[in-house]
Each structure stands twice: as C-alpha cells, then as structure tokens.
Amino acid sequence: MTDFFDAPGRFWRGNLHTHSTLSDGILEPAEVCRRYRAEGYDFMALTDHYLGMYGYPIADTVPMRGNGFTTILGAELHSGAMENGDLWHILAVGLPADFTAPNAPHFRPVADQETGPELAARAVAAGAFVAIAHPQWSGLTMNDARSIEAAHAVEIYNHGCAMGCDRPDGAHTLDLLLSEGKRLNLIATDDAHFSEPDHFGGWVMVKAEENTPEALLASLKSGSYYSSQGPELRGIEVGKTTVRVRTSAVSSVIVQGRASAATAVHGHSMTETEVRLDRFAASPWIRISVIDRAGKRAWSNAIWREI
Numbered sequence: 001m002t003d004f005f006d007a008p009g010r011f012w013r014g015n016l017h018t019h020s021t022l023s024d025g026i027l028e029p030a031e032v033c034r035r036y037r038a039e040g041y042d043f044m045a046l047t048d049h050y051l052g053m054y055g056y057p058i059a060d061t062v063p064m065r066g067n068g069f070t071t072i073l074g075a076e077l078h079s080g081a082m083e084n085g086d087l088w089h090i091l092a093v094g095l096p097a098d099f100t101a102p103n104a105p106h107f108r109p110v111a112d113q114e115t116g117p118e119l120a121a122r123a124v125a126a127g128a129f130v131a132i133a134h135p136q137w138s139g140l141t142m143n144d145a146r147s148i149e150a151a152h153a154v155e156i157y158n159h160g161c162a163m164g165c166d167r168p169d170g171a172h173t174l175d176l177l178l179s180e181g182k183r184l185n186l187i188a189t190d191d192a193h194f195s196e197p198d199h200f201g202g203w204v205m206v207k208a209e210e211n212t213p214e215a216l217l218a219s220l221k222s223g224s225y226y227s228s229q230g231p232e233l234r235g236i237e238v239g240k241t242t243v244r245v246r247t248s249a250v251s252s253v254i255v256q257g258r259a260s261a262a263t264a265v266h267g268h269s270m271t272e273t274e275v276r277l278d279r280f281a282a283s284p285w286i287r288i289s290v291i292d293r294a295g296k297r298a299w300s301n302a303i304w305r306e307i
C-alpha cells in the first residue's frame with residue numbers, strides 16, 4: 001500500500017517506544033515529552049513497562065499535549081515466557097487508560113500468567129496498535145514470532161538496543177514472517193530510557209490529515225507511514241517491471257523480497273531512483289530500504305503485489 005504518499009494530509013514525526021521514571025527510565029514523563037517536542041517531534045507515546053513492580057503505569061501524557069504536539073497513551077506489555085524462558089516484551093500504542101492489568105509482577109515469568117500472544121490480542125481488542133518489540137535483543141524464535149497473531153508490526157530497528165547491546169534488528173524476523181504470508185508492517189523506535197545515548201535515533205513518519213491520537217492511530221493501523229533514522233521517503237510507485245522511489249538525497253536504494261531476492265542501486269544524492277524488479281518474480285511482497293551518505297536508513301512497509 002503506497003497510496004498514502006499522495007493522499008491528503010502530511011507526515012507527522014513520532015516516537016512510539018519510550019520509558020520514564022514511571023518504570024525504569026531516568027527522566028520524569030514531562031521532561032521526556034519536553035525533549036521530544038524540542039527535538040521537532042510532532043507526537044510520541046510514553047510506553048512504560050506495564051508491571052506490578054511499577055504499579056502498572058499507563059502514563060497520563062494528556063497534559064503534555066498542545067502547540068502542535070500530541071501524545072498517544074501506551075505501554076510496553078509483559079506476560080508469559082518466550083521459548084527461551086524470558087518474559088515477553090510487547091509494544092502497545094493506543095491503550096485505554098483503564099486497560100486491565102495482567103498478572104505480571106516483575107520482569108520474570110510467573111505461573112498462571114496469560115501468554116504474550118493472549119495479552120497482545122487483548123491490547124488489539126482494546127484499540128491498540130501492537131508491535132513485537134526488539135526481536136533480536138529478546139532472542140525471539142520463529143515459533144514465538146508466529147504465535148503473536150494479533151500484532152500489527154515488528155520493530156525493524158530499536159535504537160536503545162543498538163546502543164546498549166548492538167542488537168537493534170528485526171528485519172530477519174520480519175522478512176521470514178512476510179515470506180510465510182503474514183501481512184505485518186514495521187516500525188523504527190527509540191526505546192529511550194535516557195540512561196545512555198538511546199534517544200532520537202529511530203522514528204515513524206505517519207501520514208494523516210490531523211496530528212491527533214485518533215488520526216495517527218488509524219494511519220498506523222492501516223500502514224500509512226514509513227520508518228526512518230533520517231532520510232525521507234516521498235513516493236513509491238510499483239510498476240510491472242520496476243519500482244520508482246522518491247526520497248530525500250540518498251546513496252543507496254535497496255529492494256528486498258522473499259528468500260534471497262534483493263536488488264540495490266547505488267549513486268550520489270539520488271532523489272528519484274528506478275529499481276528493476278526482475279529478481280522478484282517469485283516474491284508476493286517487496287519492501288524498500290534507503291541509506292543516505294551518513295549511513296542513516298529509512299524503511300517502507302512491505303508492499304504486496306500480484307505475481
């Protein structure tokens with residue numbers, strides 16, 4: 001789906017994954033919001049760890065809205081064990097303030113918890129946009145990833161995990177899920193705690209007519225956005241034999257598809273790039289990554305096509 005580039009509205013820049021002193025972040029919620037706003041973000045979601053040890057916080061960021069900046073209520077949800085025995089981490093943006101808490105006292109799984117997939121499904125039913133958080137950091141297996149049937153997206157890039165453990169990536173998990181036919185989108189996030197250089201490194205650019213929580217959430221759920229560390233995506237036109245990608249100045253435009261299918265075009269200050277699709281004859285989906293000369297990336301969501 002690429003129609004949103006030409007649809008009415010504009011792109012709003014937002015961070016969907018952030019922590020504060022309500023859980024294990026080191027800044028007060030108001031200061032976190034102030035910093036994102038001062039850095040030119042249009043919106044953010046404060047997503048503290050939804051655990052009993054923190055009193056199951058869903059930060060009330062409504063007072064931080066105003067003057068062109070808005071917030072979406074959310075949390076990082078936890079319940080149940082992944083295959084490796086660690087607790088699930090599930091990002092939920094757009095939760096109601098009275099979302100029913102799971103039985104998740106702390107960062108370790110306990111008996112009689114709902115599973116991660118059950119909690120994700122409950123969050124989606126309550127209206128949230130749900131993403132599988134930091135698959136590489138978590139050590140997520142494919143069985144784990146497949147089991148979250150309710151998720152809208154996978155974190156393709158988590159800036160906190162990049163800085164804190166050099167495990168930022170979700171592309172491997174995402175591409176295997178896409179190749180199984182799961183129509184998941186992707187997000188880049190900060191997962192900022194402000195305890196290390198873990199902020200302002202990955203965000204989403206959401207196309208909507210208004211910068212309101214409702215409009216942003218609708219666009220997130222419909223996939224009307226892209227993810228970035230810097231470069232802008234301005235248009236994607238998929239033809240029968242080529243895809244044309246309009247961007248801010250970049251050095252590489254790369255198309256990825258099923259299995260080993262990929263094609264790259266490299267150049268200087270490219271803003272309109274055509275990539276041949278010969279290698280994607282057997283791929284029902286393609287997605288696009290661009291890289292600028294500073295090494296910063298932007299990523300489209302997967303585009304599904306007739307083959």
Ligand SMILES: [Zn+2]
Pocket residue numbers: 076089133134
């Ligand atoms: Zn996490």
Ligand SMILES: [Zn+2]
Pocket residue numbers: 017018019076191
């Ligand atoms: Zn987090």
